[in-house]
Amino acid sequence: MGRTLYEKVWDAHAIVEGHGGQTLLHVGRHLVHDGSMHAFEFLHERGLKVRRPDQAFATPDHGVSTLVHRIEAIADAEQRRVVQLLARNTRAAGIVHFSLEDPRQGIVHVVGPEQGITQPGLVIVCGDSHTSTHGALGALAFGAGASEITHVLATQTTWQRRSKTMRIAVDGALPEGVTAKDVILAIIARVGANGAAGHVIEYAGTTIRAMSIEERLTVCNMSIEAGARAGMIAPDETTFAYLAGRPYAPAGAAWDEALAYWRTLPSDADARFDAEVSLDATALAPMVTWGNSPEDACPVTGTVPDPAAEADPERRAYLRRTLDYMGLAPGMALTDIAVDQVFIGSCTNARLEDLRAAARVARRGRAKVPVLVSPGSTQVKLAAEKEGLDRVFRAAGFEWRESGCSMCVAMNGDVVPAGKRCASTSNRNFVGRQGKGSRTHLLSPAMAAAAALTGRITDVRTL
Amino acid sequence: MERFVVLEGVAAPLDRSKVDTDQILPARFLRRPRKEGYAQFLFRDWRDDPGFVLNRDAFRAARILVADRNFGGGSSREQAPWALADYGIRCVIAADFGDIFYANALKTGVLPVVLEARVCQALRGALHARPGARMRVDLPAQAVTAPDGATYPFAIDPFHKQCLLEGLDDVGITLQHEAAIAAFESRYRQRFGWLFHGNV
Ligand code: SF4
Numbered sequence: 001m002g003r004t005l006y007e008k009v010w011d012a013h014a015i016v017e018g019h020g021g022q023t024l025l026h027v028g029r030h031l032v033h034d035g036s037m038h039a040f041e042f043l044h045e046r047g048l049k050v051r052r053p054d055q056a057f058a059t060p061d062h063g064v065s066t067l068v069h070r071i072e073a074i075a076d077a078e079q080r081r082v083v084q085l086l087a088r089n090t091r092a093a094g095i096v097h098f099s100l101e102d103p104r105q106g107i108v109h110v111v112g113p114e115q116g117i118t119q120p121g122l123v124i125v126c127g128d129s130h131t132s133t134h135g136a137l138g139a140l141a142f143g144a145g146a147s148e149i150t151h152v153l154a155t156q157t158t159w160q161r162r163s164k165t166m167r168i169a170v171d172g173a174l175p176e177g178v179t180a181k182d183v184i185l186a187i188i189a190r191v192g193a194n195g196a197a198g199h200v201i202e203y204a205g206t207t208i209r210a211m212s213i214e215e216r217l218t219v220c221n222m223s224i225e226a227g228a229r230a231g232m233i234a235p236d237e238t239t240f241a242y243l244a245g246r247p248y249a250p251a252g253a254a255w256d257e258a259l260a261y262w263r264t265l266p267s268d269a270d271a272r273f274d275a276e277v278s279l280d281a282t283a284l285a286p287m288v289t290w291g292n293s294p295e296d297a298c299p300v301t302g303t304v305p306d307p308a309a310e311a312d313p314e315r316r317a318y319l320r321r322t323l324d325y326m327g328l329a330p331g332m333a334l335t336d337i338a339v340d341q342v343f344i345g346s347c348t349n350a351r352l353e354d355l356r357a358a359a360r361v362a363r364r365g366r367a368k369v370p371v372l373v374s375p376g377s378t379q380v381k382l383a384a385e386k387e388g389l390d391r392v393f394r395a396a397g398f399e400w401r402e403s404g405c406s407m408c409v410a411m412n413g414d415v416v417p418a419g420k421r422c423a424s425t426s427n428r429n430f431v432g433r434q435g436k437g438s439r440t441h442l443l444s445p446a447m448a449a450a451a452a453l454t455g456r457i458t459d460v461r462t463l
Numbered sequence: 464m465e466r467f468v469v470l471e472g473v474a475a476p477l478d479r480s481k482v483d484t485d486q487i488l489p490a491r492f493l494r495r496p497r498k499e500g501y502a503q504f505l506f507r508d509w510r511d512d513p514g515f516v517l518n519r520d521a522f523r524a525a526r527i528l529v530a531d532r533n534f535g536g537g538s539s540r541e542q543a544p545w546a547l548a549d550y551g552i553r554c555v556i557a558a559d560f561g562d563i564f565y566a567n568a569l570k571t572g573v574l575p576v577v578l579e580a581r582v583c584q585a586l587r588g589a590l591h592a593r594p595g596a597r598m599r600v601d602l603p604a605q606a607v608t609a610p611d612g613a614t615y616p617f618a619i620d621p622f623h624k625q626c627l628l629e630g631l632d633d634v635g636i637t638l639q640h641e642a643a644i645a646a647f648e649s650r651y652r653q654r655f656g657w658l659f660h661g662n663v
Contacts, residue, residue, distance in 0.1 A: 015640065015647045016643055019622055020624075020625060021620035021623075022620060022622040024643075024644075026644075026647055026648070035493065038497055038541070052648075063494070078495070122658075127539060128538075129537065129563055131539075144566070144567075145570065146542075147570035148541075148567070148570065151634050155634065155644065156648070157637060159633055193481060193533060194533040197561075224537075227536060229562050254656065254657035255657070257656070292481075314531065317479075318479075410490065410491075411490050411491065411493070428483075428485070428538075430485040431486060432485060432486075433490075436491075
């Protein structure tokens with residue numbers, strides 16, 4: 001029987017199989033960010049060394065100021081300390097570090113693909129759940145906590161249980177105004193917030209094939225929001241064209257060698273998946289979330305659900321407390337929800353194509369509410385400025401900032417105040433995610449820009 | 464890691480599905496030094512509510528938490544199980560767990576136990592009926608005993624069971640495979656040579 005993409009990558013990295021249900025996997029590349037200080041501390045406490053510094057790459061993102069990329073600009077002493085610690089720890093270990101001042105700095109999941117560090121067929125680990133992003137290039141990439149990261153630093157390996165596989169086939173042409181973000185929100189709404197638990201997803205189908213790498217990164221990014229261990233897309237000509245010429249991608253004879261290997265990776269025709277899901281892209285609409293779980297997504301033409309109409313008591317209780325927290329009335333139209341601010345950023349939706357999509361909408365008006373735009377990396381920022389997107393945003397009254405995680409996780413001072421409502425291109429709408437008491441509606445960059453121009457959730461197709 | 468063999472103690476019912484790691488440990492506390500302890504940050508934004516289960520006298524000393532569906536989804540922060548462990552909760556029972564939380568809990572010495580949703584619901588009901596009732600979690604036998612004496616078996620990978628029973632941290636186990644790792648690495652570097660050109 002044939003093997004899936006996941007199984008091929010797994011097999012190429014397995015060192016010791018079947019140890020009490022676990023397999024010791026080699027980690028091809030380890031990505032490091034400013035949240036890694038606990039792992040380095042554990043490593044030092046135990047007197048261990050970084051085993052393979054040449055297979056690790058670091059950049060600060062979670063705690064950096066988006067006002068100016070200088071260490072003194074980080075207002076919070078703890079955040080300042082951990083960004084400094086990242087510089088110190090990586091220097092001591094000999095790990096490549098794209099520092100605050102480095103033009104290659106950015107959100108770790110934007111930087112990896114951008115620099116060609118992320119490549120097909122690799123096992124990639126990072127101390128962050130959205131590591132699933134890197135699967136867009138055909139890597140097996142997943143997040144881990146501090147102890148696991150200590151283990152990776154010390155051994156360049158990780159103990160993992162083999163996952164089940166789920167193929168999600170998306171077919172058909174995307175209708176006008178419908179983006180990769182809408183596709184993944186629709187998938188999560190269908191599968192459920194932990195519906196892919198224990199599985200690695202492979203996204204397939206004509207819609208996925210037609211997507212650019214940046215769109216695929218958006219899709220794979222939110223695999224974790226369906227509970228999956230990882231999300232992957234088979235590498236193809238689009239992948240190879242994207243990687244060619246990137247700083248850490250192979251070149252010359254090494255490129256030919258790599259390419260020959262990458263071409264062997266796609267799932268075999270007779271490979272079997274443990275679960276199959278299919279989605280008709282032609283039936284999709286722009287999506288928006290109304291609740292505190294990414295699965296609470298529905299077409300923008302829809303309404304807020306009514307707890308009274310819900311038969312299941314557990315679900316009814318969830319709806320009641322969610323609508324209360326979100327300050328929404330049952331049955332109201334999503335397009336009647338007024339927003340206080342807009343955030344365009346994060347590792348989900350802050351690459352160049354995302355900013356272009358937002359700018360296309362921004363050109364058509366002026367912001368009615370405060371808008372913060374934070375590019376996913378300094379490279380994205382420079383490229384956007386070269387095209388004049390910063391001027392488009394500024395002319396529309398949007399604030400143009402430096403790159404970082406920013407308001408996606410609200411650790412760097414970019415916070416949504418309690419009780420305020422934010423239309424956001426990020427990936428999580430959890431209670432308090434963008435700041436204590438914040439209310440988040442997830443949507444695409446174009447939809448976020450549309451909300452900025454009208455001050456409420458708006459169907460970008462009707463603008 | 465502290466060993467986990469048999470745990471007996473007060474169990475608290477948490478009547479919520481989708482308790483994500485941002486609720487267990489809000490992001491603003493993530494940068495605190497590990498040694499200072501995380502107990503005071505556990506469920507920080509719910510602790511202001513006097514009705515919250517861990518604020519009720521009967522449940523304050525809880526060592527076991529009985530939750531609902533999808534516990535611990537979201538962020539990979541190991542600080543979430545640290546906060547549980549530092550508070551004194553060494554076992555969480557739920558219908559399903561966020562994948563990364565499950566792994567992090569095991570590494571922290573917090574045992575995640577998967578029981579059917581209807582069993583979790585019945586257990587929570589029993590704990591509400593008798594606030595402060597105790598439960599027993601027996602790892603060698605892989606069984607949970609409810610306040611009424613009923614027992615429920617649970618599954619765990621032998622690897623994790625061994626780590627918990629012996630208080631082992633897996634770096635030690637891995638280093639025993641040094642020869643295999645070194646041999647693999649040299650093969651890997653040969654086969655995927657392009658990954659190692661001019662990195663540093
Ligand atoms: S942008 Fe948000 S989701 Fe992405 S790495 Fe940063 S905090 Fe995590």
